[in-house]
Amino acid sequence: xQFAKNLSVILSGVAAVRSTAxxxxxxxxxxxxxxxxxxKPVWSGHSCPLPLLLxxxxxxxxLSTPAFAQDKPIxxxxxxxxxxxxxxxxxxxxxxxxxxxxxxxxATSVNIPSNAQVIDTTGMTIYPGLIDSETQLGLxxxxxxxxxxxxVELSDxxxxxxxxxxxxxxxxxxxxxxxMNGITNAVVAPDGKDTLxxxxxxxxxxxxxxxxxxxxxxxxxPLNFTGDQRRNKGGFDKxxxxxxxxxxxAQLRQAFIDAEDYKAKWAEYDRKKADGAQNQNNNxxxxxxxxxxxxxxxxxxxxxxxxxxxxxxxxxxxxxDLQTAVSLAxxxxxxxxxxxxxxxxPVLDYVASLKVPVIVGPIYEAPKEDERYDAVxxxxxxLYKRGVKIVFASYSAHNVRNLPDQAGFATAxxxxxxxxxxxxxxxxxxxxxxxxxxxxxxxxxxxxxxxxNGDPLDxxxxxxxxFIQGRAIPMTDRQTQLxxxxxx
Amino acid sequence: MPLxxxxxxxxxxxxxxxxxxxxxxxxxxxxxxxxxxxxxTVMTVTHGNIKNGSIYIKDGKIAAVGEAVNAPASATVIDxxxxxxxxxxxxxxxxxxxxxxxxxxxxxxxxxxxxxxxxDYQDKAIYRALAGGVTxxxxxxxxxxxxxxxxxVIKHKYGAARDEMxxxxxxxxxxxxxxxxxxxxxxxxxxxxxxxxxxxxxxxEALVQAQDYMREWDNYNEKVKRNRDxxxxxxxxxxxxxxxxxxxxxxxxxxxxxxxxxxxxxxxIAMAKEFxxxxxxxxxxxxxxxxxxxxxxxxxxxxxxxxxxxxxxEAWDAIPWNAVMAMRKGVRVAIKSDSGDYDRRLNQEAxxxxxxxxxxxxxxxxxxxxxxxxxxxxxxxxGSIDIGKDADLVIWDGYPxxxxxxxxxxxxxxxxxxxxxxxxxxxxHYKEGE
Numbered sequence: 001x002q003f004a005k006n007l008s009v010i011l012s013g014v015a016a017v018r019s020t021a022x023x024x025x026x027x028x029x030x031x032x033x034x035x036x037x038x039x040k041p042v043w044s045g046h047s048c049p050l051p052l053l054l055x056x057x058x059x060x061x062x063l064s065t066p067a068f069a070q071d072k073p074i075x076x077x078x079x080x081x082x083x084x085x086x087x088x089x090x091x092x093x094x095x096x097x098x099x100x101x102x103x104x105x106x107a108t109s110v111n112i113p114s115n116a117q118v119i120d121t122t123g124m125t126i127y128p129g130l131i132d133s134e135t136q137l138g139l140x141x142x143x144x145x146x147x148x149x150x151x152v153e154l155s156d157x158x159x160x161x162x163x164x165x166x167x168x169x170x171x172x173x174x175x176x177x178x179x180m181n182g183i184t185n186a187v188v189a190p191d192g193k194d195t196l197x198x199x200x201x202x203x204x205x206x207x208x209x210x211x212x213x214x215x216x217x218x219x220x221x222p223l224n225f226t227g228d229q230r231r232n233k234g235g236f237d238k239x240x241x242x243x244x245x246x247x248x249x250a251q252l253r254q255a256f257i258d259a260e261d262y263k264a265k266w267a268e269y270d271r272k273k274a275d276g277a278q279n280q281n282n283n284x285x286x287x288x289x290x291x292x293x294x295x296x297x298x299x300x301x302x303x304x305x306x307x308x309x310x311x312x313x314x315x316x317x318x319x320x321d322l323q324t325a326v327s328l329a330x331x332x333x334x335x336x337x338x339x340x341x342x343x344x345x346p347v348l349d350y351v352a353s354l355k356v357p358v359i360v361g362p363i364y365e366a367p368k369e370d371e372r373y374d375a376v377x378x379x380x381x382x383l384y385k386r387g388v389k390i391v392f393a394s395y396s397a398h399n400v401r402n403l404p405d406q407a408g409f410a411t412a413x414x415x416x417x418x419x420x421x422x423x424x425x426x427x428x429x430x431x432x433x434x435x436x437x438x439x440x441x442x443x444x445x446x447x448x449x450x451x452x453n454g455d456p457l458d459x460x461x462x463x464x465x466x467f468i469q470g471r472a473i474p475m476t477d478r479q480t481q482l483x484x485x486x487x488x
Numbered sequence: 489m490p491l492x493x494x495x496x497x498x499x500x501x502x503x504x505x506x507x508x509x510x511x512x513x514x515x516x517x518x519x520x521x522x523x524x525x526x527x528x529t530v531m532t533v534t535h536g537n538i539k540n541g542s543i544y545i546k547d548g549k550i551a552a553v554g555e556a557v558n559a560p561a562s563a564t565v566i567d568x569x570x571x572x573x574x575x576x577x578x579x580x581x582x583x584x585x586x587x588x589x590x591x592x593x594x595x596x597x598x599x600x601x602x603x604x605x606x607x608d609y610q611d612k613a614i615y616r617a618l619a620g621g622v623t624x625x626x627x628x629x630x631x632x633x634x635x636x637x638x639x640x641v642i643k644h645k646y647g648a649a650r651d652e653m654x655x656x657x658x659x660x661x662x663x664x665x666x667x668x669x670x671x672x673x674x675x676x677x678x679x680x681x682x683x684x685x686x687x688x689x690x691x692x693e694a695l696v697q698a699q700d701y702m703r704e705w706d707n708y709n710e711k712v713k714r715n716r717d718x719x720x721x722x723x724x725x726x727x728x729x730x731x732x733x734x735x736x737x738x739x740x741x742x743x744x745x746x747x748x749x750x751x752x753x754x755x756x757i758a759m760a761k762e763f764x765x766x767x768x769x770x771x772x773x774x775x776x777x778x779x780x781x782x783x784x785x786x787x788x789x790x791x792x793x794x795x796x797x798x799x800x801x802e803a804w805d806a807i808p809w810n811a812v813m814a815m816r817k818g819v820r821v822a823i824k825s826d827s828g829d830y831d832r833r834l835n836q837e838a839x840x841x842x843x844x845x846x847x848x849x850x851x852x853x854x855x856x857x858x859x860x861x862x863x864x865x866x867x868x869x870x871g872s873i874d875i876g877k878d879a880d881l882v883i884w885d886g887y888p889x890x891x892x893x894x895x896x897x898x899x900x901x902x903x904x905x906x907x908x909x910x911x912x913x914x915x916x917h918y919k920e921g922e
Contacts, residue, residue, distance in 0.1 A: 144668070144800035174798065364829050369612055370920060372913050373619035373832070398798040405836065408891025458891045459839045479797070479807040486777050487813065 073097035074470060075112045076451065079121035084128055084425045084440040094126060096447035099469035104441050124464065127421070127456050128440050129184025129448030131428035132403045133359045134313075134339070134393035137175055137188055137203065138168035138210075143398070152191035153198065157229055157242060158255045160301035162198025164188045165217040170210040176477035178400035179205040182450035182463045185215070185428075185438055186400065187393070192224040192315060195252050199301065200313070202432050204448075206468040219432060220311040221301075223252070225325035226340065227317075245321070249328060255298065256332045259306055262299035269293055308335045311431075313359065315339035319347040326354065337431055342376050343368055352386035357431050360390045360423075363406055374413055380423070381414030390419070391428045408457030420457055521547050523902050524559045528568035528883065533575055533850060533858050533872040543573070545879040548901035553873055566904075568883050571896065574853060575872050576623025576880030578860035579831050580791040581744075581771050581824035583630060584613035585642070591630035592637065593673050596681060597694040599662055599732035601637025603627050609642075609650040613828045615915060618644040618906050620832035621888075621895040623880040624655060626864045628771075631665035631746040632673040634681065634691045638662050638732065638741065641864055643880070645900050647918025659865035661768065662736060664691070665746035666756065668802050688755060695763050698733030705734075742768040742865055744791075748802035750775040757786055769863045771824070773814075774806035780817035789820035789863045793830075794837040795844070811855060812845025822860035839889040852889055 074096045081092035083104060093110040095103035103110045112118060141148035150167035153159050168188060178186070184205050190197035199218040207213035225248065232243040242248045272290035304310045314329055314336040316322040322344050329336045338358040342365040344351060351358065360380050367375040383390050392410075394403045407420040415423075429439025437446045447470035454461040466473045523545040530541035530553060544552035544559040552558065583590045589606035592598045607627065617625065623644050629636030641658035666687045675682030681690045704724040711721040735741045743760070747753050747770045760767050769789035770776065774797070776783055776790045783790065792814075797806035815821045823838050825831035838856045841847040847855075861871030870878050879902035886892035898906040904916050913920055 142798055142801055142804060364832075366613075366616070366828065373616045398796075402795070405891050409833070409836070412886060412892045412894045459836050460843045460890060462843050479809075482805055482807050483777075483809045483813070 073102065073113045073116040074467070074472075075103075075110075075116040075118045076121045076124075076126055076449070077107060077112070077118050079124040079126040079451065081441055082125060082127040082421065082456065083442065084422060085442055092126070094441060094449060096449065096467060096470035099447055099471075101441060101443055101445050101447050101449070104443060121451055123453070124451050125454055125456065125461075126441070127182070127450050127452070128425050128445075129438070129450055129466070129468065130182050130403055130424045130456070131391075131432070131439060132178075132183050132186040132394050132400050132424070133391045133428050133431065134189050134395050135178075135186045135400050136191065136397040137178060137186055137205075137400060138170065138172050139164060139188060139190070140397045141169075141172060141174065152193050154193060157195045157231075157248065157251060158298060159194050159198050160196045160221060160255075160305075161297040162190060163201075163218060164190055164198060165201040165210075165214050168201060168203070168210050168214060170207065170213050173478045174397050174400070175205050176474075177398070177479060179466055179468070179473060180463060180475060180477055180480075181401035181404070182452065182456065182466055183400050183403055184448040184450070184466065184468050185434075187219070187432065189222055189313070192222060192226065193228055195224055195229045195248055196255065196302075197222055197224065202434065204468060206471070206473055215434070216432070218310070220313050220337075221305055222313045222315060222339070223325065223329065223334075223336070224315045225249075225321050225328070226315055227321060245324065249324065252328060253331070256302060256306065258296075259299040259302035260332075262293070262296055263303050263306065265293040305334055306332055308333060310335070312336040313339045316341060317343045317365075319344050319350075322347065323350070340365075342379065345371075345375055345379065345382065348382050348386055348388075351383065352388050357389040357391065357427070358383055359393050359431075361392060361406065362395050363392075363410055377409065378413040380410040380420070384415055384419050389427055389430070390423050391431055392423045404457050405459050408455075408459070411457070417457070521545075521902060522560060522563035523566065523879070523899075524557065524563045525566045525568055525573060525881065525883070527570055528573035529570065530873055531572060531574045531849075531853060531888075532874065533853055534874055536850070540570075541573070543873065543879070543881070545899075545902040548879055548903070550873060550875055550877050550879050553875065566883070566897070572884040572886075572888050572893070573873070574621070574882050574884065574888055575857045575877075576870065576882055576898065576900065577621045577834050577856045578822075578864060578866075578871055579617065579622050579625040579825050579834060579856075580769070580822045580860040580863040581826045582617075582625040582627050582828075582831055583826070584617065584625065584627065584828045584831065585609065585611035586627060587611070591632035591673075593630075593632035596632075596634045596670055596674055596690050597729065597733075598629075598633050598637055599635045599694075599736070600728035601629055602640070603629055603637055604640040604654070607640055607642065607650070607654075609648075609653050613831075614642070614644050614653075615646040615906075615913065615918065616828070617825075617831040618646050618898055619895060619908070619914060621835060621882040621884070621898055622831055623882075623898065623900050624861070624864065624866065624870055625831070626661065626744075628661070628744065629663040631663075631669040634665060634670050634687055635694060635733070636663040636665060639744065641866065643900050644898075645903075645905055645917065647905070647915055655866060660735075660741050661744050661865065662732065662741040663744050663746065664756070666691070666752050667746075667748050668800055669746070684752065688759065692759065692762075694733055695737070695759075698730050698737055699763070701727060701730035702734045702737060736765050737763060739765060742766075744769055744771055744863070746771045748772050748774050749805075750778040753779060754782065757782065757788070768865070769820075769822075772803075772826070774803055774810060776819065776821075777807065777810045777813040778805075780814040780819050783814065784818035789822065789859065790814055791822040791824040791860065791863050793826070794823050794840040808840060808844040811841045812847050812851075815841075815847065815851065815855075816845075820859050820862055821855050822863050823855040824860065835884075835888045835893050836891060839891075842889060849889055 076094045081089040091107045093107050139150045153162050186203055188201045200220045201214050202216040202219040203213050204215050229248055230243055231240045242251050269290055312334045314325050316325040317340050337356050363377050365376045380390050392406050394400045407424050411417050411420050426439035429435040449467040451465040452461050452463045526542040528541050530538040542557045544557040585608045586606045587608045592601050625642050626639050628639045639661040641655035642653050643655050645653050681687045708723055711718045745756050753770050767788045769791050771791045773790035773792050795808040797803050811821045834856045838852045841852045858871035861867040870880050881899045882895045883897040885894045885896045896908045897904055906914050908914050
């Protein structure tokens, strides 16, 4: 745990882009970047590129000083840039300044600022930070140790007033492990055992504390209809409502109807109050003061979703569950993206007709008994062929680092490589409403940039350096510490 | 469950029909059983790669391997089209095809359980692993008990008869386990063992009983040997449980131990020395990197995960460099699945060792072939492309040690059992619904 604390200190200069702050040009933490008395970095003044490893060593060796903050531009020169939005650039240059990408292009065409720290990335592959569209990061440490888990509130199936942001553990040991492999942003979702388990958060995997790391609170809400939400375990005597899908659907419908009524009551109250105020002004009559309805957190939480202001993440596996779930969502005009649909191969044309993105998989889900071995492996390709926008998710906490493996594997079953890369970068950024800031190497976006020794989607590829908001993240975690300790 | 039996009956009928349907095709091949795979990049595991290599297979065995092989013109030719060819993958830790009969968790000592008795040869999990290039698996008892049952080694000949799927004359293995799992299972019932002290006390007590049992039998045998008509010589009662444990002490069973923590591995080594038996391998062994010297010195292998961690307290110190760090100290390392999911892509799991610690291609491949075969005790028969070994082979679409490698054809004993290019399931010996 000491390490996590150290890391927080190390990163105390790292500012997070929050959805609201993002539009502001001024970095709200910029005052931390230039502290009085901070020593100049040792590389200061170098104008010729240094080898990457040497530079990284120099960066890491100065981590304990406040000079770590990006107080000057960094240029990565000579690598292969996978921009995602405008192809690959061999022998490219990317410049990061003030936490943003300020230039991207061929080495011959980009002017590197004279004060920039130039890092030679020849032979490296450089790509945007990866985005995992469903994780439980910050909600668990050790799966089997219940005291470390804040995954789902099982006391009721309808829990929209749960906010993962309020449980998110910024100092989790799991977060550095994930970002070491280039995952810089993620959706944090509650476990799927409730129909409405609570609301997601969209995080950045670096920051001084939870406030900085939680880029968007309550960015979306899962609606799970996979059958796993039934309380039917342990025989008839132990069942409780809702033990069937009918029960789940009825309960859910009631929750949304209650929320609609609630909204109407408050609207009525607000109208009366306004009328009353007017009457008061006009007649000085104090008797018309209306009584406020009782507050109900559950219904309140549902209103932005009923109004289509926020996204529902609609999870189903089988064709029948999928269609029931979609009917329910349509009944209340919810704005939704689909999740999982691992066993919905027979109705992929129907899925395409819905014109919504799909968080697909995990593709490691076992096929049904009678299905071919690759029925789920090939799902991303099948969806892509039908024009469906897909994203991948690890659906994990400890294995978030393996997110890109899944995308690579899907290409072996027909998904074009570029689409696989998009599914863990720009597509995810679009679905989560942050495409203006994340998901590609484009000027103006947050400088979440990964430097690796090869193809980002191959299991063998080693990530050499991760930049989050233009800052070089220490490439250490609890696991590298153990490795180094026992390598002595 | 009458429904189930009806379904199983239907499968049996389908199986009969399939056997008949294949009779013709089989007889043609059976006449000579000779196959040549040509134009492959052969990854032998033991003697490097052969570009444009060929393999000549006779009677299910590798008869020749090289840039050119002498084979009769009558041999069936498979053109690998320049693709990679590896030995079949060996999964040294699996619980598939047991219809959830993995743990006889009614007593912490159940060495008389035979996994073979629960082997469900029709389980589709066998097929799905086959499609991932697995040709041999060690099906182990679970880890609820300190001493579980005796493993069965299978070949993934999906669609073949049950007994054809059993690895012929494979050595016997027994599963031990310690740590959190037995603690949790019995501790939650307020039974012994609920602690690690309890774990090892239970194990030692069982082994002491086995020693007594052995002594009784030895005494009896000695008496009978001295005097066939010795009236005092009454045979002790046969006890399956103690007989199995006695076989551990006699060195007739290879001991495979589920163990996570370094301290527990050291305790298991000490206990093995106390009772005079050898340990074949620690399974999971996520802290092997902390005591690799001792493992190497005692010739104990490990069957570990590539990068699983954090799912329980005893997996908290897991690091993805474990496999390579242990290997560099001289430990025989296998990457295993312990899962009906990961056994479908063990090649990717092995490839991770190239990233974490810099294993060479051959070292990585060895962890899912030859080293795994050694743990199972069948390394003289499978695990590499060498003359005389079983022709268990995989032709890969794409480079196998990557995210992209997918088996195109899988051969076991020289016969194709899976072919990705075929419609339906891609199986050659099993047809759905026939």
